[in-house]
Amino acid sequence: ILNVEQSPQSLHVQEGDSTNFTCSFPSSNFYALHWYRWETAKSPEALFVMTLNGDEKKKGRISATLNTKEGYSYLYIKGSQPEDSATYLCACRYGGATNKLIFGTGTLLAVQP
Amino acid sequence: KAGVTQTPRYLIKTRGQQVTLSCSPISGHRSVSWYQQTPGQGLQFLFEYFSETQRNKGNFPGRFSGRQFSNSRSEMNVSTLELGDSALYLCASRSDRAVQMNTEAFFGQGTRLTVV
Numbered sequence: 001i002l003n004v005e006q007s008p009q010s011l012h013v014q015e016g017d018s019t020n021f022t023c024s025f026p027s028s029n030f031y032a033l034h035w036y037r038w039e040t041a042k043s044p045e046a047l048f049v050m051t052l053n054g055d056e057k058k059k060g061r062i063s064a065t066l067n068t069k070e071g072y073s074y075l076y077i078k079g080s081q082p083e084d085s086a087t088y089l090c091a092c093r094y095g096g097a098t099n100k101l102i103f104g105t106g107t108l109l110a111v112q113p
Numbered sequence: 114k115a116g117v118t119q120t121p122r123y124l125i126k127t128r129g130q131q132v133t134l135s136c137s138p139i140s141g142h143r144s145v146s147w148y149q150q151t152p153g154q155g156l157q158f159l160f161e162y163f164s165e166t167q168r169n170k171g172n173f174p175g176r177f178s179g180r181q182f183s184n185s186r187s188e189m190n191v192s193t194l195e196l197g198d199s200a201l202y203l204c205a206s207r208s209d210r211a212v213q214m215n216t217e218a219f220f221g222q223g224t225r226l227t228v229v
Contacts, residue, residue, distance in 0.1 A: 004155070034217060043117070044203070046217040089156070100169045101146070101205075101218060103156040 002026055004092050006104035013080050014112050020076045021107040023090030027071035034101065035064055035075055036089040044089060047075075080111040115140065117206050119221035126228050131192040134224045138185050138206030144168075145187040146207075146218065147179060151200045159202075162187055191226075199228045 005024045013019050025033065032051045036044040048057040053068040061078045077084055087106040094102070118137040126132050138145050147159040158171040162181035181187045185206075191198055205218035 036220075041222075043220040043222045046219070049217050091156075100158045100161060100171070101156075102158065103148075105153070105155040 002092070002094060002102050004090060004102050004104040006088075006090050006107050008107060009105070010108040010110070012110045012112065015081060017080050017111075018076065018078045019080055019109065020074050021088060021109075023073040023075070023092075023104055025071050025073075025090075025092045025102075026094075027068055029094045030068050030071070030092060031095050032093045033066055033073050034091045034093070035073070036091065037086045038089055038106070039086040047088075077109070080109070082111045082113050085109055085111045117204060117219050117221035119202075119204055119224050121224060122222065123225045124227070126194050126226065128194055128196060128228055130194050131190065132194060132226060134189045134202055134204075134226070136187045136189070136204035136206075136221060138187070138204075139219055142206035142208060142219070143185050144207040145181060145185065146205045147187070147189050148203045148205065149173075149200045150203065150223075151197075156203065159189065194228045196228050199226060201225050 007022050034049050035047040037047055038044040048064045050066040055066040057064050064075045066073045087108045089103055089106045091101040091103040120135045144163045146161040148156040149159055150156050159173055160167055160179050161169040165181045176192045179189045201223045203220055203223045205220045207218050208216045
């Protein structure tokens with residue numbers, strides 16, 4: 001059974017703090033890793049899709065890195081703002097018969113003004 | 114371009130009943146996947162359809178079924194509802210350029226099903 005794990009489960013930070021979370025995944029037969037932001041009462045919104053070892057992606061104050069050899073990805077938020085409050089989901093897609101997105105349980109970020 | 118649309122948004126059913134949820138993907142997307150989210154659990158994969166064919170299935174009992182129509186709209190059916198089926202059901206669509214591994218999935222807002 002493929003298990004994608006995210007840590008921490010939740011995080012409370014002050015406005016302006018920088019923060020990061022981790023996604024760990026089995027690296028065998030790995031194809032792609034997706035990060036999503038999911039705000040309450042909205043749809044999960046895609047942030048990044050990464051496939052190659054060493055990939056780094058950036059969108060505004062949010063960036064992500066990928067290490068496929070050791071099976072982890074970091075998501076960084078620089079200078080957190082209250083509007084960054086959301087659940088951040090990591091999902092991995094594998095090859096072969098497991099051609100489906102396997103999600104972690106997410107990291108809930110709350111940014112206090 | 115309209116996003117992924119799921120109907121209804123909320124639903125209350127009684128144990129033993131059956132329910133059908135609907136998902137209209139983004140125009141041009143032929144891949145539709147369904148996920149279940151219960152409290153404390155990540156999104157659990159139910160199944161994926163591509164061009165009216167089920168391509169992949171998660172570890173759910175046979176009470177959970179789905180189908181996809183020629184216009185790519187998909188329905189999910191749960192028969193003989195149980196209390197534990199109460200959850201948020203999300204559908205996601207992906208680009209129709211084959212089933213590429215690194216295309217992002219676009220999600221609907223979900224259907225909140227409550228079984229009483």
